[in-house]
Amino acid sequence: MGAEPVRTHRLVEEPTAGEESASLIRAEQEAERAEEMALMRRKLDGVVAFIAGPANVAMQLGWPEVGYGVVESRVENGRADLHPFKRFRTTIGYLGIALLGSHEQRVAYREAINGQHRQVRSTSESPVKYNAFNRDLQLWVASCLYYGSLDAITRMHGPLSREEELVLLRAGARFGTTLQVPAELWHRTPEEFRTYWEEGLDRIEIDDRVGDYLRGLLRVDLLPAPLARVLGPLNQWLNTGFLPEPIRDQLGLAWSERDQRRHDRVLRVLGAVSRPLPHVLRAFPINAMMWNLEIRRRLGKSMV
Structure with a gap:
């Protein structure tokens, strides 16, 4: 009889507790992101960029530090009054990257915008002190974008459920974290956001300039x-x-109240028209501007 074959046993290493924990966190993050993307597919309407974009800018610039950071900006190629179409492309592209983009795209945009933000600082002649890297100011800008998204969604499609509002709030954090706002500074609950928002409106002060x-x-x-x-x-x-x-x-x-009724009616009609459309059409131009920035990134061109 021949000799018994030698059997080798492959040792399978059990995952460590740390690896299991990291795997669970990743799975939870992926599930949360899937929830956010599903909500965006149901509720995101790109037409809002056309009909509400300047209003959101007005909210952001209502804080004097943000307002003067824009009107005194020395970043000529980023000024809306000098380069309106370029500013539209980069701003709407930022919304797309924040809401729909990958982590890699968000990091690339943050690095690109940082180059411009380094030049946005008050001077000795400025009526208020400001710095584009100030996290409180960036949190206000991100909160305005979230408020505008929530307002448009509810007025076009009706109130969100509590669960949907929590998902939208979580997705809204990306408006800030795509810039310099740490995730821990973002609003934890809708009630916390509403308190912040009312206090933020109290800080609005718009002078003649x-x-x-x-x-x-x-x-x-x-x-x-x-x-x-x-x-x-x-x-x-x-x-x-x-x-x-x-x-x-x-x-x-x-x-007037008549203006408000007409405005509400217009938004309800727009919502009814947009709901049956496929996501790729509903999200235009937000998705198109995001793709534009991604193409520029891959070609090695400036994203901003």
């Missing part, structure tokens, strides 16, 4: 004169309907 800039933005004065004359009144009316009352008042914008 920032106000003139914002009123021009609402009238789309930055477009060629013929386009501005045609689109300006409608754009101002649509955006005024998204502004909280304190900001409307400080900008001297009239708004």
Whole structure:
């Protein structure tokens, strides 16, 4: 008889407690991200970028430090009044990367925008002190974007459930973390956000210089004169309907109950039209501008 074959036994290493914990965390993060993406597919409407974008800028610039950081900006190629179409591409692309993009895309955008933010600092002649890397200011900007998203979604598609609102709030953190806001500074509950928001509105102070800039933005004065004359009144009316009352008042914008009813009706109609559309159409131009920035990144071009 031949000799018994020698059997070798492959040792299988059991995962350590640390590896199991890390695996569970990754699985939880992936599940949460899947929830966020599913909500975006059901609720994200790119048309809001056209009808509410300037209103959201007005909210952000309502804090004097943010307002003067923009109107005094020395970053010429990032100014909306000088390069409106480029600014639209980079701003809407940022929204897409924050809400729909990968971690790699978000890191690349953060590095690109940091180069511009380093130049945004107050001078001895500035009426207020500001620094684009100030996390409190960035948190306000991110919170305005979240408020605008929540407002448009609920007015176009009806109130969110408690669970949906929590998912949207969690996704909204990416508006801040795509910049310099640490995740732990983001609002933990809808109630915490609402308290922050009301306190933030109390800080709104729009002087003549920032106000003139914002009123021009609402009238789309930055477009060629013929386009501005045609689109300006409608754009101002649509955006005024998204502004909280304190900001409307400080900008001297009239708004009646009739205006509010008409605005609500327009948003309900837009929501009814958009809901049956496939996500790729509903998310336009947010997804298109995100893809544009991704193409520029892969080609080695500036994203901002």
